[in-house]
Amino acid sequence: MPLILVLVVVGLLIIVSIGQAYESTCPKCGRFGGGEKIGAKEIPGTNYTRREPHNRYIEHYVKVRVRCRCKHCGHRWEKEESRRVG
Numbered sequence: 001m002p003l004i005l006v007l008v009v010v011g012l013l014i015i016v017s018i019g020q021a022y023e024s025t026c027p028k029c030g031r032f033g034g035g036e037k038i039g040a041k042e043i044p045g046t047n048y049t050r051r052e053p054h055n056r057y058i059e060h061y062v063k064v065r066v067r068c069r070c071k072h073c074g075h076r077w078e079k080e081e082s083r084r085v086g
């Protein structure tokens, strides 16, 4: 594999992991990446579809309520996020 390709892949992985760490920052103690997901539940009746202009497929989404817990201070919180179901 060419070195430049390796660097691009590694760079993307780092960006993705930083994004995930940022998403899971604890709202109480503010520790970066302290939150871990302990459960997720679909919210009934929140199914929706989205059609991208550049995409000829219709994407189906549902909203889920995600429960998170902080690894550092034990704080628990919930957040909503969209999950693609098809």
Ligand SMILES: [Zn+2]
Residues within 6 Å of the ligand: 026, 027, 028, 029, 030, 031, 034, 070, 071, 072, 073, 074, 075
């Ligand atoms: Zn915390």
